[in-house]
Amino acid sequence: MRIFSKVALILFLLLALQVVSQSKKDSNQKPNIVLIFADDLGWTDVSTGNTNEGRGSKIYETPEIDKLASQGMSFTHAYTNQNCAPSRASLISGQYPTGADNQVYNVSSLSRQDKRTKGFPDLPIKPFQQKKVIAEDGINIFDVLKTQGYKTAFVGKSHGTPHPLVGDFGIDLPADIHHIIAAPVDGKRTKSYYMALQSDRKGWTFKSKYVDKYATPYNQNYINTILKPFITRSEVSLIDGTPKHLTDAIGDFSVDYIKDHANGDKPFFLYVPFHAVHSKVVGRKDLTEKYRKRGLNERLAEYASMIELLDQNIGKINRAIKDPNGDGDVSDDITNNTIFIVYSDNGGLKDNKPLTGKKGTLTEGGIRVPLIFRYPGVIKANTITNQSVHCIDFLPTLAELTGVNLSTLKKSDGSIPQYDGVSFAKILKDEKQWLSRENLFWHLPGYMDERFSPSTLIQTRVGTDYYKLFYFYETQTFTMYHLNSDISEKNNLLKKPTKKQLKIALQMNADMLAWLKTNKAPTGTWVKNGENVSYPLKRDVKKYKN
Structure with missing residues (x-):
């Protein structure tokens, strides 16, 4: 009896030691990060009211984004720059466009004059000669996270950084894709804004060596497996045999990346700057038809289709976090150790009422966007803040959440990088209501x-x-x-x-x-x-x- 008691005691102590050891390991484990950066998703383009002071869309459906809003913190005063390239450049560099490692103020140039004028000399001010991409030698958001051992991946739109994405930007897997897909088809150079093309030389392509494997047309197996959670929302059979949409391909790539890295020995940072819902809008056929049947005109049906397609792929990525290997067994769930972020690069292209303006303006319709952070156990579910934040704040915020001391970082020339943003980690953790800024x-x-x-x-x-x-x-x-x-x-x-x-x-x-x-x-x-x-x-x- 005594021997049994001693054995039981030893087993109990060993078990307790294992639990303590595991707790210590978990407490030191860095969170994975998934950052979804939508393109031109407006403040009122989502159906949740959490991010827009109760003004959720009654036309567009975003149930996956709505679910995330109920699970994390929503920002009613989230801001960006006025259009694509400067927002991406500021988010990655942590600097305003005025920053030495940034200097990206606009897409292409600052000489895009009003079409009603004849250009110079009719315009009174000769613009500043900006840069098109951020500096390679700056310590950007990818570099910062790599100091903590992160694996880094970038799949999507590369505005603000070079295309193709070459050079030392701290990105292990740069799967950047240009918005306009071009390929020789039947001897002619053909363009597509969203659908894969069947190139004479490469077969089905998005012109990306990483994403082309997802370019094959939709088939019944894809519909039954990948799109199964969404088939009640539209007549998915309409897309059987049609070209793959770029938004789905980016989502599929992201799902596989999570599968490959979810239980690795290093945390990962997956940055997904979607091209949806950018101009030249072409939605997925089944979703477009769904909104046409509701009486929307052609352009609005395509726009609604693109928003829901974006939402579906956010849902795909979220499901991959819940079940990385996709076998239905969620014992490999990494949700509790993953920071999941949904954000937009600038205001919407359509009606942003009650906000004035749209993408490209500095009025609220151009710079105020949806933002959601989810990090279970750290960020309270279904919470809302009206603290204003900006894309320059993401670098210092993620640095604080992952234990990076920015003051210890040095550039190749020995100088300390200067960041314009401030961390809002304490807002996320409900330790502060307002920033001092x-x-x-x-x-x-x-x-x-x-x-x-x-x-x-x-x-x-x-x-x-x-x-x-x-x-x-x-x-x-x-x-x-x-x-x-x-x-x-x-x-x-x-x-x-x-x-x-x-x-x-x-x-x-x-x-x-x-x-x-x-x-x-x-x-x-x-x-x-x-x-x-x-x-x-x-x-x-x-x-x-x-």
């Missing part, structure tokens, strides 16, 4: 058709109130809006400011000027005389109020 900035030293001209914007939080102050260099004028009472930015407070509003405006102007000077922000030159365009003066708000 009160200002966000946008600066555009050039033109993009009718959507923007040379301008600077500061957003300031005063207590729980958000204000925006715009400065327009061509006319040397300001406008100011109070977002809490005027989310549509219709009432320019500077037309008849109260003493309080003018005081706030003067402080915002001073902060704007200080930021411009500190960052040596370029402004371009006046065409008429070649002189540099000046910053707004300290008290110009009073002088130039409209």
